Amino acid sequence: MIKNSEFIEKLRISGLRPTKQRLKICEVLFNREKTFHFTINDLAKIISDRLSEKISLATIYNTVHAFKNKGYLKEISINSDKSYFDTNTTDHHHFFDEDNSELIDCDKDNIDPINIKKNITGKKINSIEVLIKVASDNQTQN
Amino acid sequence: MIKNSEFIEKLRISGLRPTKQRLKICEVLFNREKTFHFTINDLAKIISDRLSEKISLATIYNTVHAFKNKGYLKEISINSDKSYFDTNTTDHHHFFDEDNSELIDCDKDNIDPINIKKNITGKKINSIEVLIKVASDNQTQN
DNA sequence: AAACTATATTATAATTATTCTAAACTGTTG
DNA sequence: CAACAGTTTAGAATAATTATAATATAGTTT
Numbered sequence: 525m526i527k528n529s530e531f532i533e534k535l536r537i538s539g540l541r542p543t544k545q546r547l548k549i550c551e552v553l554f555n556r557e558k559t560f561h562f563t564i565n566d567l568a569k570i571i572s573d574r575l576s577e578k579i580s581l582a583t584i585y586n587t588v589h590a591f592k593n594k595g596y597l598k599e600i601s602i603n604s605d606k607s608y609f610d611t612n613t614t615d616h617h618h619f620f621d622e623d624n625s626e627l628i629d630c631d632k633d634n635i636d637p638i639n640i641k642k643n644i645t646g647k648k649i650n651s652i653e654v655l656i657k658v659a660s661d662n663q664t665q666n
Numbered sequence: 667m668i669k670n671s672e673f674i675e676k677l678r679i680s681g682l683r684p685t686k687q688r689l690k691i692c693e694v695l696f697n698r699e700k701t702f703h704f705t706i707n708d709l710a711k712i713i714s715d716r717l718s719e720k721i722s723l724a725t726i727y728n729t730v731h732a733f734k735n736k737g738y739l740k741e742i743s744i745n746s747d748k749s750y751f752d753t754n755t756t757d758h759h760h761f762f763d764e765d766n767s768e769l770i771d772c773d774k775d776n777i778d779p780i781n782i783k784k785n786i787t788g789k790k791i792n793s794i795e796v797l798i799k800v801a802s803d804n805q806t807q808n
Numbered sequence: 809a810a811a812c813t814a815t816a817t818t819a820t821a822a823t824t825a826t827t828c829t830a831a832a833c834t835g836t837t838g
Numbered sequence: 839c840a841a842c843a844g845t846t847t848a849g850a851a852t853a854a855t856t857a858t859a860a861t862a863t864a865g866t867t868t
Contacts, residue, residue, distance in 0.1 A: 579847095
């Protein structure tokens with residue numbers, strides 16, 4: 525259970541003003557045992573369910589992007605119509621369960637280190653992401 | 667240089683009626699030396715530049731999805747606001763050049779085979795995709 | 809090849825995700 | 839506690855995609 529004062533401190537350090545909206549969003553995102561995968565829509569729904577006062581959707585977008593830019597959230601590459609974010613910002617990969625569109629962490633040591641033998645000339649590798657798409661074993665194939 | 671009659675045959679076999687729109691789209695997509703990465707918008711632009719008659723955007727969407735469902739195109743996972751497709755449907759990976767949002771094939775033998783040690787229970791692995799995000803070496807970091 | 813039927817195309821409207829805007833508001837600093 | 843800069847907000851704007859419903863076309867049957 526993280527205290528509000530800790531969030532305030534974190535935000536200050538990052539140069540983000542600790543507004544009450546940002547603090548509520550911090551509570552929702554970071555007061556958890558496990559890492560949390562979400563879309564903006566998921567987050568907006570949780571907030572509107574849990575809170576008496578509303579937070580505008582634009583603010584949720586702004587805040588999530590601010591947190592991402594400061595490195596507190598990671599954006600995950602899935603081919604989809606929406607963006608997924610992850611509170612686990614360490615270097616790791618993902619399973620994507622196609623049955624319910626759910627993202628699941630894939631421990632780094634579940635996959636041997638990925639070594640790119642030849643990179644594009646003149647470019648620097650910013651990230652290497654592995655996405656393992658899975659679905660029910662008994663599912664009919666299309 | 668693939669002949670129209672071959673496209674007609676391919677479409678027939680797949681249970682797709684070889685309409686003139688679909689044949690034009692086949693020409694644009696599959697009469698190429700190298701594999702082709704594109705968004706719907708890219709494709710629509712090429713078609714409207716190259717053709718005298720227009721093909722409706724809805725038809726382009728329908729056709730691309732039909733081709734994808736028949737396995738002639740692959741959809742690629744990039745976190746982005748639009749979908750990318752690939753005429754190379756073999757098992758391979760991608761570089762994504764963040765400088766110009768360009769997708770580049772990554773030869774399969776450029777990365778050692780990826781072995782998932784522990785899979786999610788009760789699920790079957792449908793695909794494993796690696797996305798290597800790169801950018802100019804001299805780029806300022808954000 | 810005319811008629812028929814199923815499928816495809818089209819323009820347009822609808823939907824969904826996201827960003828922009830401009831006004832009102834609120835933390836922070838002096 | 840006043841002033842300023844950074845934030846929030848509702849709503850408009852944009853962009854990608856999907857749905858709709860009328861029209862057109864391909865393949866098949868006569």
